[in-house]
Amino acid sequence: MKVLKKGDFLVIVTVAVAFVLSIALLFSFSKQGSRVVIKQNNKIVYNQSINKNNEFDTGTNVIVIKNGVVFMKNATCKNQICVKTGEISKKGESIVCLPNKVIVEIK
Amino acid sequence: MFAKQGNSGNKVNIKRLTLYALLTAVCLIIGYLESLLSITLIAVAPGVKLGLSNAVVLTLICTNDTKGAYLVNVIRICLSALLFGSPISFVLSLSGGITATFIAHILSRSKSVSAIGISIASAVTHNVFQLVAAVFIVGFGVLYYLPVLILLGAVCGAFCGILAQLVLKHSKNFKV
Numbered sequence: 683m684k685v686l687k688k689g690d691f692l693v694i695v696t697v698a699v700a701f702v703l704s705i706a707l708l709f710s711f712s713k714q715g716s717r718v719v720i721k722q723n724n725k726i727v728y729n730q731s732i733n734k735n736n737e738f739d740t741g742t743n744v745i746v747i748k749n750g751v752v753f754m755k756n757a758t759c760k761n762q763i764c765v766k767t768g769e770i771s772k773k774g775e776s777i778v779c780l781p782n783k784v785i786v787e788i789k
Numbered sequence: 790m791f792a793k794q795g796n797s798g799n800k801v802n803i804k805r806l807t808l809y810a811l812l813t814a815v816c817l818i819i820g821y822l823e824s825l826l827s828i829t830l831i832a833v834a835p836g837v838k839l840g841l842s843n844a845v846v847l848t849l850i851c852t853n854d855t856k857g858a859y860l861v862n863v864i865r866i867c868l869s870a871l872l873f874g875s876p877i878s879f880v881l882s883l884s885g886g887i888t889a890t891f892i893a894h895i896l897s898r899s900k901s902v903s904a905i906g907i908s909i910a911s912a913v914t915h916n917v918f919q920l921v922a923a924v925f926i927v928g929f930g931v932l933y934y935l936p937v938l939i940l941l942g943a944v945c946g947a948f949c950g951i952l953a954q955l956v957l958k959h960s961k962n963f964k965v
Contacts (some may be wrong), residue, residue: 685954689902693910697943700913710903775858778927783876785927 708774715773715788718747723783732771732788742782752786754779809861812849816842817872824873837941840912844949847911848956851904857892857899862890877926885919891933904957906949911941912946 720728722740730736736747737755743764744755751769754777764779770788777786801936819841826839842865849858870879889911914957915937923931 685903686905687901687903689896689899689904690909693896693902694908694943697913699938700917701939701943702934704939706935708936724928767892775933776931778925778931780927781875783927788930 685705715771715775717789718745718752719787719789721787723787740782740784743779743784745786747775752777752788754786757782757784804964805857809857809864811870812845812861813864816845816861817869819845820865820869821873837938837945840915840949841952842944843889843908843912843915843946844952844956845952847893847904847908847949850890850893850897850907851953851957853897855890855897858894859887859890880926881919881922884922885915888918889915903950904954905947908950908953909943909946912949913942916942 711741715732718728718730718732719726720738720740722742727740728738728745730747732747732750732752734747735749738745738747742759743757746755751771752787753769754767756763757764757779759779759781761781764777765785767777770777770786773788779785796836818889820838823838823841846858846862846865849855849861864878864883865884866879868880869878874882892914893911896902896910902910917935918937920938
């Protein structure tokens with residue numbers, strides 16, 4: 683018995699194309715960023731140059747901007763996904779903390 | 790096979806009812822165990838889960854019980870949101886879950902797609918639509934995850950598909 687049928691390859695090819703397209707989409711955005719924008723509850727609470735070293739506390743999350751890279755130092759949320767995201771520096775990259783509704787974007 | 794039994798009269802098919810309840814319970818337990826496992830996966834990609842409970846729903850779809858698949862999936866999502874989740878995780882998994890089941894439903898009508906193909910397609914759809922819902926909640930920044938989610942969706946989907954195919958092969962008594 684054949685494990686994969688004809689339609690399966692069609693599915694795999696479609697997924698592969700979608701994957702390549704999404705990477706292309708990503709790379710078209712991945713220029714070195716210039717500004718750091720921090721939003722909390724959809725309101726902009728911080729908007730400054732990425733080259734300015736700073737530490738910003740939203741009350742729930744502490745974001746560090748140092749030597750052109752941005753990372754979440756600590757957060758009060760349970761899953762700590764935002765802290766584990768690590769450093770971001772390119773345009774379009776972001777760190778998201780869903781539980782605290784904090785989003786750090788580079789523009 | 791079952792559809793004829795289910796439509797005969799207004800009597801509820803007790804066997805089916807029990808099967809759905811059992812499968813929903815299995816989904817919830819798998820989902821919980823998975824969330825423990827995913828803590829180690831966070832280092833690779835934040836928030837990624839294997840989606841093993843989709844293998845259960847997939848098994849239902851492959852036995853031509855799409856109604857049951859929608860039912861089990863929606864109940865599973867509601868219950869797991871009540872037990873372990875938050876309103877946001879509920880919206881995310883509901884948008885992903887329903888679209889994924891819909892794609893699986895459509896593909897299952899085609900004879901040339903096996904359980905593995907259906908699983909890959911529905912897992913990727915699940916991840917993409919979850920991301921679409923996340924865009925509405927947190928903004929376009931999350932689109933950054935799209936390639937990672939497509940790739941991991943395909944891998945996890947293939948895994949679940951193989952699992953479902955094995956279950957289908959070895960359980961001839963599954964058709965109640």
